Amino acid sequence: MKISIVGATGYTGAELLRILVSHPAAEIQYITSESQPGTAINEIYPHFTRFYDKTLASLGDLDKIAADSDVIFIGLPHGHAMEVGRKATAINQKVKIIDLGADYRFRNPDVYEQWYKVPHTHREAQAVYGLTELNRSQVREATIVGNPGCYTTASILALAPLVKNKLVDLNSIVVDAKSGVSGAGRGLNLGSHFTEVFESVKAYNIAGHRHTPEIEAALAELAGKEIVISFTPHLIPMARGILSTCYARLIDGVSPETVDQAYHAMYNDEYFIRLLGRGGYPVTKNTRGTNFCDLGWHIDKRTGRVIAVAAIDNLVKGAAGQAVQNMNVMFNIDERAGLDNAPLYP
Numbered sequence: 001m002k003i004s005i006v007g008a009t010g011y012t013g014a015e016l017l018r019i020l021v022s023h024p025a026a027e028i029q030y031i032t033s034e035s036q037p038g039t040a041i042n043e044i045y046p047h048f049t050r051f052y053d054k055t056l057a058s059l060g061d062l063d064k065i066a067a068d069s070d071v072i073f074i075g076l077p078h079g080h081a082m083e084v085g086r087k088a089t090a091i092n093q094k095v096k097i098i099d100l101g102a103d104y105r106f107r108n109p110d111v112y113e114q115w116y117k118v119p120h121t122h123r124e125a126q127a128v129y130g131l132t133e134l135n136r137s138q139v140r141e142a143t144i145v146g147n148p149g150c151y152t153t154a155s156i157l158a159l160a161p162l163v164k165n166k167l168v169d170l171n172s173i174v175v176d177a178k179s180g181v182s183g184a185g186r187g188l189n190l191g192s193h194f195t196e197v198f199e200s201v202k203a204y205n206i207a208g209h210r211h212t213p214e215i216e217a218a219l220a221e222l223a224g225k226e227i228v229i230s231f232t233p234h235l236i237p238m239a240r241g242i243l244s245t246c247y248a249r250l251i252d253g254v255s256p257e258t259v260d261q262a263y264h265a266m267y268n269d270e271y272f273i274r275l276l277g278r279g280g281y282p283v284t285k286n287t288r289g290t291n292f293c294d295l296g297w298h299i300d301k302r303t304g305r306v307i308a309v310a311a312i313d314n315l316v317k318g319a320a321g322q323a324v325q326n327m328n329v330m331f332n333i334d335e336r337a338g339l340d341n342a343p344l345y346p
């Protein structure tokens, strides 16, 4: 596959490059930056020296990029990808688009406009939501994939078996999630300065984070009815990783074994989902640099709640890794291609 990465200077773009340079079936055509075109990527990211040192193009070359690529990955801030997707698919109707941002995640573009406060300029796109384990058959047929957000990937995977099998009160779901600072991207802002983040933990965007409608939409699809959740993200002093702790009230009479069966039935055959079982404690460090999602669940008999915990690497299963997993599905090759590396530990 001839692939291009738009926004290769960002954290997710660089992570795509790290994965795709070693992918057995991918050949990198173009990587882009709007602020530093003409610069070699290893001048911006010295860790790529001797590994990948090609020069950045820009979106001014979109005609060539679209014509010469089988797949374009987009790692831009939301609001920019839909124009790239619209133009690229007009230039080359065969090109596949995998957007790591939010522009193509919502089946209903009105929901996107309501939460992201920008007009959707590619409303006619027939995009598929790329949570691979849940939507594999649709991803296989897709031209445009809206790759899920990082918090959303962990939270949806943790809750899906409970919601799909209606084992919990669908109005009782609470998600409490923590992210490393790379989740905020490479751009400079006060909130991600070392001195602001180190030795500190904070909640942010309570009752208003943009991943809330994304989690609700995916769970509603599984449940066949609208779902409203409470979601609180936290920023914690580490570079990579997300831990999502999800609470829901069990329906009366649902046994712990029924909960176990739901997780095993949904994920036993999923290579990238590692079930730690009932009582298991996922740890972000065990997923670092990999496309794995580690899942554990607990039954609190005292409160009648089930508490499911998921750990992922936000840049891999939460972004670039899942994007490559989706590409592998779209091209009908081994889903693990390029993604079968051991975790980086400690």
Ligand SMILES: NC(=O)C1=CN([C@@H]2O[C@H](COP(=O)(O)OP(=O)(O)OC[C@H]3O[C@@H](n4cnc5c(N)ncnc54)[C@H](OP(=O)(O)O)[C@@H]3O)[C@@H](O)[C@H]2O)C=CC1
Pocket (backbone or CB within 6 Å): 006, 007, 008, 009, 010, 011, 012, 013, 032, 033, 034, 035, 036, 074, 075, 076, 077, 078, 080, 100, 101, 102, 148, 149, 150, 182, 183, 184, 185, 186, 187, 314, 315, 318, 319
């Ligand atoms: N970080 C994460 O863990 C995750 C991020 N995402 C999403 O992926 C996308 C990329 O995120 P991330 O890599 O973290 O972001 P970064 O801030 O690290 O990188 C952003 C990229 O977009 C480019 N860019 C910035 N502004 C513009 C613009 N106005 N026009 C064109 N290009 C622009 C930058 O290129 P340059 O400055 O060189 O021009 C850079 O390559 C976002 O939509 C984000 O929400 C999704 C899941 C997880």
Ligand SMILES: CC(=O)N[C@@H](CCC(=O)OP(=O)(O)O)C(=O)O
Pocket (backbone or CB within 6 Å): 078, 100, 101, 102, 148, 149, 150, 151, 179, 180, 181, 182, 183, 184, 185, 210, 211, 233, 235
């Ligand atoms: C720590 C941190 O700031 N994380 C980001 C989420 C990153 C992500 O997945 O965002 P998109 O849905 O926009 O792609 C945030 O809370 O906005």
